[in-house]
Amino acid sequence: MSEKHHIIPVWFFVGVLFVVYGFLIFVSGLAEWSHPPGTVEAQLHAPVWWGALLLVLGTVYCTLFRPGKNK
Numbered sequence: 001m002s003e004k005h006h007i008i009p010v011w012f013f014v015g016v017l018f019v020v021y022g023f024l025i026f027v028s029g030l031a032e033w034s035h036p037p038g039t040v041e042a043q044l045h046a047p048v049w050w051g052a053l054l055l056v057l058g059t060v061y062c063t064l065f066r067p068g069k070n071k
């Protein structure tokens with residue numbers, strides 16, 4: 001009775017969360033692009049950049065640690 005158990009790495013789930021949060025932050029940054037808030041550095045559009053960074057990092061994590069990948 002030798003069953004092979006497959007463990008899903010926690011980093012895969014971290015990647016999924018990064019992709020979801022990155023998408024939400026990126027979309028909210030695009031929505032406020034034409035009407036930036038009245039903060040000091042609003043012209044830098046930080047939500048767009050941070051959302052894009054999270055999307056890229058999440059995609060990398062999901063690709064590297066996807067379940068079923070042969071090592």
